[in-house]
Amino acid sequence: MxxxxxxxxxxxxxxxxxxxxxxxxxxxxxxxxxxxxxxxxxxxxxxxGAGGRMATRESEFGGFDHGTQYFTVRDARFEKALATATGLVRPWSANTVRILDELGRVVASALPPKEAHWVATPGMNALVRQWAQPLAAAGQLAxxxxxxxxxxxxxxxxxxxxxxxxxxxxxxxxxxxxxxxxxxxxxxxxxxxxxxxxxxxxxxxxxxxTVAPCWTLMLAFPQAMQPTMAHLGPHWNAARSTHHRIAWLARESSKPGRSPIERWTVQASPEWSERHLEDDAERVKAKLLKAFTEVTGIRAEPTHSAVHRWRHAQTQQxxxxxxxxxxxxxxxxxxxxxxxxxxxxxxxxxxxxxxxxx
Missing domain, CATH: 3.50.50.60 (FAD/NAD(P)-binding domain)
Incomplete structure (x- = not known):
């Protein structure tokens, strides 16, 4: 250059x-x-609203980060920009595990993060919306x-x-x-x-x-609240999965600044999302809920369930x-x-x- x-x-x-x-x-x-x-x-x-895939879906049981789950900081300019978002960015101790198979067996009890995981509070969309506020105030955001x-x-x-x-x-x-x-x-x-x-x-x-799509499932179990009651299912809060339907799961209520009601965000694999991109939303929800039960062992019926289709989610090339x-x-x-x-x-x-x- x-x-x-x-x-x-x-x-x-x-x-x-x-x-x-x-x-x-x-x-x-x-x-x-x-x-x-x-x-x-x-x-x-x-x-x-501003945010793109740094999105938060609100429900009566709390929010779901149904797009980006967390972010890392490697570039000094990004770190400097984040310093302007006072009080909005907090570390997330995700206690991430890796799921080996469709039966939910865990390869390692925990995967120590190579770098810190950060989230915006009270939802992932808060960061971009704060940065967009001066533009909105000046009438420059349509x-x-x-x-x-x-x-x-x-x-x-x-x-x-x-x-x-x-x-x-x-x-x-x-x-x-x-x-x-x-x-x-x-x-x-x-x-x-x-x-x-x-x-x-x-x-x-x-x-x-090339960018792959992603179907995302959002589940709420208000019968389990932290910290007054033990949470449902596994003791980990996030997992990378090799299940043929699911690539990622996260307990939303484990993130800082969130509602204590037990909530999960489940992201389908790029391959499965591509094959089922045009499927009926209710059919997708049923299939992903079944996979969620297989991976986590949670068999309780969720009070709230919804899916969102991202046509453009994870970059492949x-x-x-x-x-x-x-x-x-x-x-x-x-x-x-x-x-x-x-x-x-x-x-x-x-x-x-x-x-x-x-």
């Missing part, structure tokens, strides 16, 4: 109007950095607004406009952007690039990225670099899928994308 001059050119110093599509950790890290550099940024997010098309601005040459749909099929056109950043899953980024017909090199670059950028079109792409599937990968990707523009 060519070393850049420390003296910005007049073009790079001039504030740009930038659209960031996606308010997951990559999109928010990118947008915050750009805004702090003086650029005019608007973030478009189709969901009701929620429940899905970008359906990127196209050249019809009134201003060299600029971009975005077609969006909001609540109640409210269609709008947002214009005047000279840069567009796609902070969404790689397949969604490719679909938007295809609609623009302006960034074919970037689209080709993303074509080798990453891009191999921090971000993608097409200088000619001024369209870029970032996300955890550029480097892997960790929360930190998403943060670093968004940060490096912003630094490319700055």
């Amino acid at each position: 060519t070393k850049k001059s420390s003296i910005p050119s007049p073009e790079s110093a001039a504030p740009r109007r930038i659209a960031v599509i996606g308010a997951g950790i990559a999109g928010i890290a990118c947008a915050r950095t750009l805004a702090q550099a003086g650029h005019r940024v608007t973030v478009f997010e189709k969901s009701r 929620l429940e607004t899905e970008v359906t098309r990127i196209e050249p601005d019809k009134l201003h040459a060299g600029e971009w406009q975005l077609q969006t749909e909001g609540p109640g099929a409210d269609s709008r056109v947002h214009s005047g952007f000279d840069t567009v950043i796609l902070a969404v899953p790689s397949s969604q980024a490719q679909a938007l690039l295809l609609s623009s017909q302006q960034a074919k090199p970037l689209m080709a670059e993303l074509s080798d990225v 990453p891009l191999g670099k921090t971000h993608a950028w097409d200088t000619k079109s001024r369209i870029g792409a970032c996300g955890d899928w550029c480097l892997g599937h960790r929360v930190e990968d998403g943060f670093v990707s968004g940060l490096e994308m912003a630094l490319e523009i700055c």
Whole structure:
């Protein structure tokens, strides 16, 4: 990589109007950095809140981190950013074990973590939502607004406009952007690039990225509460499983700052999720509940059960670099899928994308 001059050119110093599509950790890290550099940024997010897969599903029995379960800290810049989230980030002593087979037999009583596991409190979505708050306060975060098309601005040459749909099929056109950043899953980024017909090199670059889906099961057993009653089932709080249906299980109530009601989040394996991607949700729930019983030995009927399908969950083949950028079109792409599937990968990707523009 060519070393850049420390003296910005007049073009790079001039504030740009930038659209960031996606308010997951990559999109928010990118947008915050750009805004702090003086650029005019608007973030478009189709969901009701920021966070992406750093998501928390609320229920009457407490929350479920039904996307990202925890994160690690390796990059000094990520560590510095986390220091600004006072009181939100706490260590989780997961007491993780490894399940050998479908009968739930444990290979090791506990797997000492190679590095600390961290969670946001009271749910995983709290971290990104706090970082997104200054953007929201400045009117720079458009929620429940899905970008359906990127196209050249019809009134201003060299600029971009975005077609969006909001609540109640409210269609709008947002214009005047000279840069567009796609902070969404790689397949969604490719679909938007295809609609623009302006960034074919970037689209080709993303074509080798593969991301697997994930079905997630959420269970609550209010008959067992910590610490007043012993919890149900095994004495471990998280497990990596080789069961043909399940890859990961976690006792949500073991995480700091959570409700004491016994709750479990169960994530299906990428292979099983792929095979059953279009199955009926109730059928998926029944199959995963049966597997949960086999692995944990918990045979009590859950008072609450629900499933969520993530079409884009765990990266199988990453891009191999921090971000993608097409200088000619001024369209870029970032996300955890550029480097892997960790929360930190998403943060670093968004940060490096912003630094490319700055």
